[in-house]
Structures are given as structure tokens and as C-alpha cells.
Amino acid sequence: MIRRVLAVTVKELLQLRRDWRTALALLGMPVLLLMIYGYALSFDVQDIRLAVVDSSRSAASRQLLQAFLQSGYFVQVGALDDTRPLDALFDSGRAQAALVIPRDFAAALAARRPTGVQFVLDGSDSQTASTILGYARQVVAAAGPSLAGLELEPRVAARPLVWYNPNLESSIFLVPGLLAFILMVSSVIATALAVVREKERGTMESLRATPLLAIELLFGKTLPYLLVATVAAATSLALAWALFDVPVRGEIGWLAAVTVLFLAGGLGWGVFISTLADTQQVAFQLGLLSSMLPTLLLSGFIFPISSMPPALQAISHIVPARYYIATLREIVLKGVGPEVWWNDALALVAYGAVVLLLATARTVRSL
Amino acid sequence: MRTLINILVKELLQLARDPKILPILFVAPVVQLTILGYAATTDVRWVELAVCDLDRSVASRALVDAFTSSTYFREVVAVGEQRELDPWLDSGRARIALTIPAGFAADGAAGRSVAVQLLADGSDAMVGTLGLSYAQGVLRAAAVGGLPEPVDLLPTVLFNPDLVSRFFMVPGVLAMIIMIMTMMLSSMALVRESELGTMEQLLVTPLTPGAIIVGKLVPYALIGAVEITTALPIVLFWFKVPLEGSLATLALLTLPFMLCTLGLGLLVSTAARTQQQAMMISTFVFMLPQIYLSGFIFPIQNMPAAFQWVTYVIPLRYYVTVLRGVFLKGVGLEVLWPQGLAMLGLGLLILSVARLRFRQRLG
Secondary structure, eight states: OHHHHHHHHHHHHHHHHHSHHHHHHHHHHHHHHHHIIIIIOOSOOOSEEEEEEESSOSHHHHHHHHHHHHTSSEEEEEEESSSTTHHHHHHTTSOSEEEEEOTTHHHHHHTTOOEEEEEEEETTSHHHHHHHHHHHHHHHHHHHHHHTTOOOOOSEEEEEEEESSTTOOHHHHHHHHHHHHHHHIIIIIHHHHHHHHHHHHTHHHHHHHSSOOHHHHHHHHHHHHHHHHHHHHHHHHHHHHHHHOOOOOSOHHHHHHHHHHHHHHHHHHHHHHHHHOSSHHHHHHHHIIIIIHHHHHSSSSSSOGGGSOHHHHHHHTTOHHHHHHHHHIIIIIIOOOHHHHHHHHHHHHHHHHHHHHHHHHHHHHHO | OHHHHHHHHHHHHHHHHSTTHHHHHHHHHHHHHHIIIIIOOOOOOSEEEEEEESSOSHHHHHHHHHHHTSTTEEEEEEESSGGGHHHHHHTTSOSEEEEEOTTHHHHHHTTOOEEEEEEEETTSHHHHHHHHHHHHHHHHHHHHTTOOOSEEEEEEEESSTTOOHHHHHTTHHHHHHHIIIIIIIHHHHHHHHHHHTHHHHHHHSSOOHHHHHHHHHHHHHHHHHHHHHHHHHIIIIISOOOOOSOHHHHHHHHHHHHHHHHHHHHHHHHHOSSHHHHHHHIIIIIIHHHHHHTTSSSOGGGSOHHHHHHHTTOHHHHHHHHHHIIIIIOOOHHHHHHHHHHHHHHHHHHHHHHHHHHHHHHO
């Protein structure tokens, strides 16, 4: 049995080696994505283009503007006399925010009357807009008391402390998601395509004519992808550690064990899809919809699960990447052991078992 | 022209003969829309909060209430000792932990300033960052204690007043459909002919390579257009995304984007020998970097200068601006012409490179 499985594995590996582009894509692309994650992506917003309409033209209004510019988040793109040109600035995107200081700003402050400044924002990118609004609130709340000549000691101060990722770097938190994504693409979609290719080319019949059992064929076809995916994941993790100082605080052994569990489920799902599809295009679409998109969007990788509506939160429970990413964050960033993440690992075991059973049952039937 | 129509018909027949692809083609946009519309929200709400109230006074309970009465926090546990917080943060069941020290009420009453401790789980940087800033907002409001701030910030949000992230995520599905259909599936269709060895048969027909390319690519552009037509009513009437601009502008500016993605599909097909490779190359080299570097999820202005330069050759960057411009800002060609021109230029460039490579492969 093992010899026959190995024979199929060797055949598949040979095919994969001849086809160096797939191997390159599987091994090289994670590196490219990691670079993008590590160097380019962050949710912070800097150099916000701020247009200013200062109708007050007073020492106080200039002081407020200085507070904005000195915060480091804003750069001034225009000083306007009135608000009319703002429309064009916002339509073309040349300004992202505008600060409008009213004529009686200084007078109101001098008279100890509460006053307001208007802050206009481009909401078409709502994520950036909320961040900008947060910054503006901070600036005004910090500058307000001194402008009004008050020595307002904040009565409740916060002492924030961030654990696991003190500088809140996005590369550190995106790496587990990247691993899950690479593993998902290479296990589910690559496997499904590899099996369906045999059907499409008509070579499935020749394989069936050999004394191979369905289950041996299944193992033989999936093992090479298990190998390649593991190598890709290990490379990414090593690079993340070397380039971006992503700490690996927990046990490598646990990490490997959980990864294999996750991969087993993914490979099973890939085989399952391959029994449904007759062409690689169909297999790809099924894989995209059932594994790639959920891994990207429903796993808590980028978008927090707690903010999703209850129905989607329920669906996220059958997305294996959800458990895998949670466990990875716990092992890699928090360095905690199985006593904390055993239930996530158990979910992965259950998922793998169900999917592999389904896949085997269907393969046996379809062969 | 007749030969072109012949190959178009052949490709559509082949697609229609596969009974499984058609349902998928119509289910796909619905699934993508649902996920983008409901899951892809960057608003952080109901952050799991663990509370350690060492003061147990009216004032400390009022502070906890200030946290939990906002939609930002949801109290998951109240512990009696600070070290009991660790397992909650370790397991991720709590994201932010608030510790109120003993003497909080007494110090506050005596006019001394008091400090509370906030612990944030940074392993999810987004929830951590936003959770901390919400928490500081709650604390500031509690500190001012109802007194008006001397200077108030009166925000006016243009184009999307309630900052609904759905409004800028959902139109993105149009870009996604176009990329999947015209870049990924079309490249697989082209490679399929070489993989099955039927490309030679096509080449011995009197068809020119140009006609083969157009005939193989156009069906996917057509199906993409049909999918968009199915998706648009859902975008507009189910998700109620406002369409401030005109559909004509959108359609007109979608054409140059399709030109780019069709060109990329062709380019992928010249680089791949198997459909598996075509899938890998289009996913990893074109699809993901485009999504990440287009400003769709992560702001471009915050990327290092080198990456900002890279974004200029990414067609999706311009198309995202077009989508937001037409849907939310209601601007037309008078503002969006540079984006249209950029996509047209990129599209022609990509197509000519791809065509050159395609001829080389055949020759």
C-alpha cells in the first residue's frame, strides 16, 4: 500500500518539477506577499491632506492650526478665504479633510464661551475617514484647554499597555493570516486542479486501470502538495522572523502539528471539490468561493469577526482558517500552550475528519 | 468577422456544455456580495472587554457602564484580581482589559487625578489600535464629566455621512467579478487549449492569432458584463449603496479597466503551461497584490514611497477611484478622465506586450 502511494507521489512530484512555474509560484509568491505585508500595509494614515479656511485670522486660530500640523498626521494643502472652493478640492481628492475656523473663534474663547470648529471629511473611504476623525478629535481635545486658557488636568488618565505586539505593527498580525492563505491556496485549489486535470486529459482512466485503490490514489496525489505547502509555510515564517522580527514565542512542534491538521482538512476539501468538478475552471471557481474568499474575509484575518452580523459569525465557525489563525496567533505571538487553544485545535481535528471522510466516500463512489 | 463570430460561438457552446459552470457563475457574485457587504467591515464594534474593578465603588461602576453602554465594547468577564486577566487575553476571549485601581473613587472625590490601566491585545493590530482609541475616547468623556469641551469639533462627513464601510466595500465586487472573469478564468481558458493540445487544431484553421485571442477572451468579458448586471440591482437596492453619479460614466470607465484585465489574462496565459499555473500566477502575481496595493483596503498614502510608485501601474488603483467617485461622490468624466486615460494607456501597453508574447509562443 505504502509503496503504491509513494509511486503516485513520485509521479506527481516529477510532474510538479517539470512544471517549475507552479513550484516557483508556490514557493516564491509567499515571499512577495510577505514583502507587501511587511513594508506596505498599515491601517494608520499619515500625511492627511488638510485644507484650511481660517475666517478668524487670530493668534488662537493659528495656534489651533499649528496643533494640527505638529501632530504629524496632517499636511496643509491650501489656505482658503471661504468654503466655496472646498467642493472642487474634495471632488478631485486633492483634500481629504478641511478645518473651518469660524470668524468669532478668538472672541468666543476670550469670553470663555464654548466654541466649535468645523471639520469636513471625505467619507468615500470610510476606513480612512474614521481614522482621520479620531486624530482630529485627539488634536482638538488636547489643544482646546490651553487655547481657552484653562489648566485642565484630565481627571481620569489612561495608562495603555499593549501586549504581544507593543508597537501594533500590522506585519506581525498579518503573518498568521498570510500563512493560512498560502496553505489554503496550495492545498485546496492546487490539489483540486491536480486531480481534475487527470479527468480533463482523460488520464484518470489509465490511473484507474492500474491496481491502485482509490484511497491510495488520493493520498498519492495530495502528499506532494502537503510537502510543498509545508515548505512554503516554513519559508514564510522564517522570512517573517528574519525580516520583520515576528517573534516565534511558542513551541515549533505545536506549530507544525496544528499546521498539518489544517492542511489535512484543506487537502480533503480539495479532493472533495475535485469529485464535483469535471473541468479545472469549475474546480477553480468552487475552490475560490469555498476556501479562498472565506479565508481572506471570514477568518478574522483582516476584518474582525466580532463586528460581523450574527449570521456571518455563525458561518465563520465552519471556516477552518478561523481556528488556524487564532491558534497561530496564540502560538506565535502569545507563546501559550495547548491548554489555551485546545478547543481551536479540536475544531480543526473535527473539520479534517469530516472533510476527509466525505472526500474518501465521494472518491470511492466516483471511481 | 465571420470567423471571429464562429470562434465566439464555439467558446460559448463549450462553456454552456459544462452544466456546472453556469450556476456557479451566477451564484458567485451573490456569495461575493454577501461577504463583501456584511463581513468586510472595517468598523470595529463589540470589542470584548474584560474588567478588573478593584475599587467596587459607585464611581468605578459608572465608568464600567460608560464603556459597556457604547456599542464599542461588550463586557465578557469581570474578575476580582488583576492576574486573572491573563488567561482571558491569552486565549483571545478578551481584547481589551480595563483595570480600575483601589482608591479610584476616593482620589477622584479628593480632586486628585487618577489613572486606570488599559491592556490591549496587540496580536490583532487593528482591533488593538481601534479598541485603545475608543477606550481613550470613553475615558476622556468620563473625565470631562458632562462639562462642555472648551473647543468642540463639529465633524461633517461628505459623500458617506454615516461612514458605512459597506458603501465603499460593496462596489468593489464589480472589480472582483471583472478580475476573476476576465483575468483568471480567461487565462485558464486559453491555457486549456494548449493543455489539451487543441491549440494546434485552432492554429491550422484559417484563424489569425488575433482572432483566436479575441474569440477566446470576449466570451468572458460578456459573462462578466452579465454578472455585473445581476449584481448591480443587489448593490443598489439590497445594500442601498447610493449611486450619485451616472451608470453611463461607470460603464464607460469600466471598459478601459476590462482592457487591462483582459490583457493581464492573456499575459498570464503566455506564461503558464497548465491551468494550475495560470491560476497560481494570476492569484499570486496579479490578483492579491492588486487588491492590497490598490487602496481598496489599505490606504496608499501611508505606504513607503517605493510602493506608492508601484501602485501607479496597478489598474485596480484607478478603478477603485472611479468606483468611489461614481458611486459616492457623484463626479463624472470631468474629474475622472485622468483615471480613464491611465487605464487606457496601461491596457494598451499590457495588451501589446501580451500579444507579442502570444505570437512568439505560437511561432
